[in-house]
Amino acid sequence: MTTTCAIGLMSGTSMDGIDIAMLRTDGVAEIEIGPSLFVPYEAAFRRRIENSLETAKAIVKRDDRPGDLQGLEREITLRHARAVETFLASPAGAWGRPEVIGFHGQTVLHRPQVGVTVQLGDGALLARELGVPVVYDMRANDMAQGGQGAPLVPAYHAALARTLPEPFSGRYPVVFVNVGGISNITYVPEKGDPFAFDTGPGNTLIDQWVSREGGVPFDAGGAIASEGGIIVSVVERYLEVPFFEKAGPKSLDRNDFTLDLAKDLELSDGARTLAAVSAEAILKSAEHMPEKPKLWIICGGGRKNPHIVGDLRAGAEKAGAEVIVAEDAGLDGDATEAEAWAFLAVRSLNGLPLTFPTTTGCREAVSGGVLAQPSTVQA
Known part of the structure; x- marks a missing residue:
């Protein structure tokens, strides 16, 4: 299986900023870890995300965006786009041109007991902004198959375990x-x-x-x-x-x-x-x-x-x-989750499982993610 150069983007439950990491991987056993970068959110924007958690409690369906969540989703996405541009304009950009981006978005609601998980992030907009295919919304298919939608990093952890020095x-x-x-x-x-x-x-x-x-x-x-x-x-x-x-x-x-x-x-x-x-x-x-x-x-x-x-x-x-x-x-503990999202994006492109019954409780091992191609995204 050929390797793919991928970027992973992660903004976690700490809501402190954006982690960016680059890999070359086949999504199975070949892993070459590249550069990474953390782009912090300023305090005011972090508070805005924190405040959105209360608004998000009104969500019933995962595409609901009550209150100001739609505007916040757009801003989060654009901040990710600018962060990637900064990353690629740095010496890190010489490591490789990304062929795909794995985009997590910002979790504002996770209710597996009712099958709803919401990560604010417009993958189509990100693909259009950066001109790179984007795999996003990677938790939804797992939940549709009876899973918890989390955690998703285990597939990457298992691959790393086989490469420990x-x-x-x-x-x-x-x-x-x-x-x-x-x-x-x-x-x-x-x-x-x-x-x-x-x-x-x-x-x-x-x-x-x-x-x-x-x-x-x-x-x-x-x-x-x-x-x-x-x-x-x-x-x-x-x-x-x-x-x-x-x-x-x-x-x-x-x-x-x-x-x-x-x-x-x-x-x-x-x-x-x-x-x-x-x-x-x-x-x-x-x-x-x-x-x-x-x-x-x-x-x-x-x-x-x-x-x-x-x-x-x-x-x-x-x-x-x-x-x-x-x-x-020999690993980067700050970048591991972002690396995982790059790894998962490649697995998604290849139709490989992202989750397993033993990791999320899904009925069978399933792939997932939505692919946004910049050439097919309309403004």
Whole structure:
């Protein structure tokens, strides 16, 4: 199978900006990782997206755009277009001309129990702006086939697991952990399909807490949490939520967990406690795995929080496993999700499955995505 040069675009549940990454891949086993870039949203635009989550609660069908969501969708799309142009105008553009773009968009509603997931992003407009074919809306077909619509990254994680360098190669089961706004894991066995599910809040509760109590958008480097302590009773209350007792596949919306259980804490204690909640929720996911993991690989913004990673290491060591961050294995933990969207776009072009019964609960392994060709898109 021939390789394709692809760009992946990801704006995750942290709503902090746009991750861009480039790959050459056949969508199966050949992966050559190229350059990447992060383009941050300014604070005012981030607040606008956050405010849209309330408006999005009125959505019934996934093409509904109540209130100002239609205008926001257009602006999000154009911001992605300008970000790609900046990326390609930089030295990164010399790495290759993209043949396809995988476009995630911005999730504003995820309700798998009623078969609705909404990512704001106009793939046709993006294709027209950039003159490159765009694969978008990659979650919808999975949900039409009875799946949760998330997580979608496991197909890429499984491919990466086969390419890990020494001393990490062959240490199955290996678990990739993406700590974004919501955390999710991909369990990769030595043989067979991966399985995956959301594990609980990642950064979202910490971000909400320090924004509300401290007036800052996130706890950079865990600095606020470093002044506090873990309130064990609060961690225990979070872990008593019925979600954690369910086996996968399962997925979450950003709003499924709130700060209600953390009220009345001091700022730094709250930040440290919620970091512990994130880590303990990830460790608890091992209860739903066929075998205990031997290796955990941490990706996403949460790997920069030393308290989350430290708690994960301490818990994993008790079970005889090792925790590393993506960079320890030669990967870019900031770009992994965007890389996945490039990988999935190529799989979509080739009609290969994006999701599996073991990752989302779909009835059978299914491909997905909508292809927008710039030559057929009308203004």
